[in-house]
Amino acid sequence: MNYENYYYLTLAWIAVAIAVFLLLLFVTAPYGRHTSKNWGPMIDNRVGWVIMEVFVLVVLYFFVFTGRYGSIQSKTNLIILAFFTLHYLNRSLIFPFRLRTNGKKMPVVIMLMGMSFNLANGFLIGYFLGNLRIYGDYWLTTPAFIIGAIVFFIGMTINWQSDTILINLRKPGETGYKIPTGGLFKWVSCPNLLGEIIEWTGFAILSWSLPGVTFLIWTFANLVPRGLAHHHWYKEKFEDYPKERKAVFPKVW
Ligand code: NDP
Numbered sequence: 001m002n003y004e005n006y007y008y009l010t011l012a013w014i015a016v017a018i019a020v021f022l023l024l025l026f027v028t029a030p031y032g033r034h035t036s037k038n039w040g041p042m043i044d045n046r047v048g049w050v051i052m053e054v055f056v057l058v059v060l061y062f063f064v065f066t067g068r069y070g071s072i073q074s075k076t077n078l079i080i081l082a083f084f085t086l087h088y089l090n091r092s093l094i095f096p097f098r099l100r101t102n103g104k105k106m107p108v109v110i111m112l113m114g115m116s117f118n119l120a121n122g123f124l125i126g127y128f129l130g131n132l133r134i135y136g137d138y139w140l141t142t143p144a145f146i147i148g149a150i151v152f153f154i155g156m157t158i159n160w161q162s163d164t165i166l167i168n169l170r171k172p173g174e175t176g177y178k179i180p181t182g183g184l185f186k187w188v189s190c191p192n193l194l195g196e197i198i199e200w201t202g203f204a205i206l207s208w209s210l211p212g213v214t215f216l217i218w219t220f221a222n223l224v225p226r227g228l229a230h231h232h233w234y235k236e237k238f239e240d241y242p243k244e245r246k247a248v249f250p251k252v253w
Helices: 003-024 045-065 075-098 108-132 137-141 143-168 191-207 210-237
Strands: 042-044 105-107
Touching (some): 003 108, 003 210, 042 108, 045 075, 045 105, 045 108, 075 108, 075 137, 075 143, 075 191, 105 108, 108 210, 143 191
C-alpha cells in the first residue's frame, strides 16, 4: 500500500471514530459499572480485558517487522515503539490482574469491539513504522519528540496513579463502589481517563504522525463519553458527591 492509500484508509478510520463518539454519547458501552446482560454472551471481566488488549502488540510488531523497512528499523523507530509497548504491557498483562473484579463479567461483543479498535490502531501504527517512515537519530532532539515524551509520561503517571486509587477502593473480595478521593479526583470523576487522553496526546506529538493523531482521536472518542457516563452515574448514586468535580477535564467538562 502506498502512502496515498494509507492516508485515505486512515481518514476513513477517523470518520468511524467520529461516528462512534456521537453514538457513545447516547449508548453507554456496557462494561464495568455499566455492564449489562442484554448484550449476549458474557465472559469473565479479567479474561476479557487480557484478550481485548494483548493482541495489539502482536499486530503492531508483525507489521513493523514484515514491512519494507522491517530489517532496517532505526533506533528512533524502536524508541517510539517502546512508548506504545510500555502502555500496552501494563494494560494487557498487568492492569487486568490488579483489578478487584472477582465474579464480574463483560459482554463478549464488547471484548470483540475493543479488540477490533486495538487491532486496527496497532495495524496503522505498525504499518506506518514498518513501511512508510524511518525516523533518524536527529528526531530524538527535536522539540516535538522531547515535549511529546514529557506529555506522554505525565499522562501515564496520572493514568496509573488514578487507576491505582480506584483499584484500592475495594478490599480484596469486595465488588461495590465508593467515592474516590486523592490525586486528581479532587477535580474530576475520571482522572484515569484524562491521564490516558494526555498520554496519547503526548504520543501524537512525539511521533508527529497521522496514526499518532488517529489513535488520540479514537481514545478521545471512547473515553470522553465513558467519563461523562461515569460522572452522571456517580451523581445519581451518591447524594453527597462533590459538586465541584467535573467529568474528565478540570473546570471544563
Ligand atoms: P473504570 O474507572 O470504570 O474502572 C477501573 C477499575 O476500578 C475497575 O476495576 C472498576 O471496577 C474499579 N472502580 C472504578 N470506580 C470505582 C469506584 N468508585 N469504587 C470502586 N471501584 C471502582 O475504568 P475503565 O474500565 O473505563 O478503564 C480502565 C482503564 O482502561 C483506564 O485506565 C482507561 O483509561 C483505559 N481504557 C482505555 C481505552 C482507550 O480507548 N484507550 C478504552 C477503555 C479504557 P468495575 O470494573 O467493577 O466497575
